[in-house]
Amino acid sequence: MESKRVWKSAVIGYGGAYNMGKEHASQMMKAGFEFAAVCDLDIARAEQAGQDFPGIRTFTDVAELLAQDDLDLITVITPHNTHADLAKRILESGKHCIVEKPMCIRVEDADALVRLAEQKQLMLSVYHNRRWDGWFLTLQDLIRKGVLGDIFHVEMFFGSYQRPRDWWRSDKRLSGGAFYDWGAHYIDWLLRTVPGPVRSVRGYVQNRIWHESTNEDHIDCILSFENGAFAHVQQSSIARLGKAARRFLGTKGAVLDNGEGHLTLQTEENGVQIESKIPYMPSQTMAYYSNIADHLMNGADLEVKPEQTRRVIAVLETTGTSAAAGQELPVPFE
Template sequence: MSMLFPFDYADVIFIRIFLVYAIITSVRLKHFVRLKVSFSPVKDIKGEAFYRTHVIIRHSYKKKKEPKQMADTIKGAVLGYGAAFNMGKAHANMMQNTDGIECVAICDIDPARTEAAKEDFPGVRTYNSVEELNADDGIDLIANVLPHSLHCGPTVASLKAGKHAIVEKPMCVTIAEATEMITTAKENDVMLSVHHNRRWDADFWTLRELVHSGVIGKVFSVEMWGGGYGRPNPDWWRSVKAISGGQFYDWGAHYLDWLLNIIETPMINVTGFYQPNLVWDDITNEDHVQAIVRFAGGEVVADGAAAYIQMSNIAKIGGERWKLLGSHGAITAEDSGFKVLSEVKGQPKEQQVGHHRRPGPTYYQNIVAHLNDGTPLLVTPESARRVIAIMDLAEKSAKTHQAETVPYEFES
């Protein structure tokens, strides 16, 4: 019996009534943590009831950490309005065409580009420096569409200024940069996401559903190929390694993001093989890159499964975009869909599966929902860091001639 908190059976009944009231109140208010409660027999309650009462009440009144709520429409801005691909304009248009967000500002170091932005979006505020953009208190979110080497620094500055941030793919260039961005977002209680827009491609989504259905059993081998034969434009920043990050960082970032959303088990290690300046000796990007990624096992993934990815500018014979081998079948890419070889009741079966679109919200619709009511992000910064890890470690492996262990994979 506790001498500090003595009570009898009537006290226990009162405590139980109070707890029921507290829990009901917490459910109604929605911002309290709910806790499953169990009671010991009354005869054993004397020395235990107060302790349980204390814990339950304390946790029942511990508020959940809510996302910052946006007042009215989210005020978005675009950092980078280069003419190539018009990605800055594309982001501004996506904001304008999504309920709950609008583009109110555009920033580019080139005054000619901000003048173009004014013509494209009359009434938009324009800036010619990141500092000016971050100082605008009327901006909630900034989408960074600058070249790859400028994804980390300016985004970190925006996060520190209290802005939510979107970064065009790839997230950055190195694992260290990605980690700095993630840490800064958490420290400043703001959102960070990466525009991996190809997660919405119909062929990827169809393939993902096929693999996750288990139609070919446990996947043990994945082959992916992209590129061709041709001299890159030496005057384009995407051909300059110091700015782009290298051959892997353009379309390769899409391929690797697809891979990691199909084979979702942790990566074990990465081995890289690079061919710089084998043919195009005036281009600083590699002519040909390839990586082997090994995975832990899972429900539809064999333990030790390997993915083999190649990106090339010197391949006169190409390969298949997708080829997957599983314990009970295989999948290969065709022009309008996939050829699926599988087994049904022990008998081989071949079928053609056409592409179909991903259901649900668009990228920016998800961003709005996340900022308004805490809907989970479809593209988290941690998932984007995994893409960077493969590219960063593949280059290191090509230099060390050793497989490189992937960090952060087995963290809870």
């Protein structure tokens, strides 16, 4: 009887922020991968990975990691400006690739990666694990059931009044800008909720308070869709007052979400306005890597496809170019 194939995985980047290297490794193992190797430029971090996962191989040179013929899957967990080059090198080495969000900074790099993965017949995906957050699963369930009708207006807000931390994520050259962190999740949620192509984006950027940081202080991204829907996504580090985190207006109902464990739903029945609180469905923290394993090992459909994630990058990048140009712009290759 033929023994079951062992799929081996690795990560590039085991940095201390949020313990993301350890988290990815743990999820890989739970999904059925053998976690085999880590590469980090920091010798101390590579050694820490070896202590966390005894028996793995550790490297401080990406080329040495990529030369390991028995590795099947490598996840990139590094500053945003390195994603495109590292993903390219992984695919060229013949290995499947996952990139932490955002996929990259420029849409031209995203398109090149999509083409390369197709040419190499390798899997390329981005860690948009937040698609399985409880609030979003609950919203999608309501939409599937037709409770909201057609979504025609969306508002999203994230931020506060807070000085940015002194780290690479506050450096626009490395991060791509403030919108490229949580903004990647918000735009992914939006594009999964409103169907069809984006017609245009109008970006507005303000730099008023935190001049020691090269990231933007305040960003407004206004999107119009081909189907007539409209969305406003706002991020701020200078908002002394916040507002609802998420609001979705549909032709049959509307939803408000403030991260309080439930969605507030407004609908109408027999001419009577009804308000109800819909508890979040449980978040599925292992869903992303479970799907990756099912895709690679069993041929299941890939949930987070690279073509979807390059749309996110196109919106993020166009927000900045639109702000610089002072006008509404089409989204590249939408």
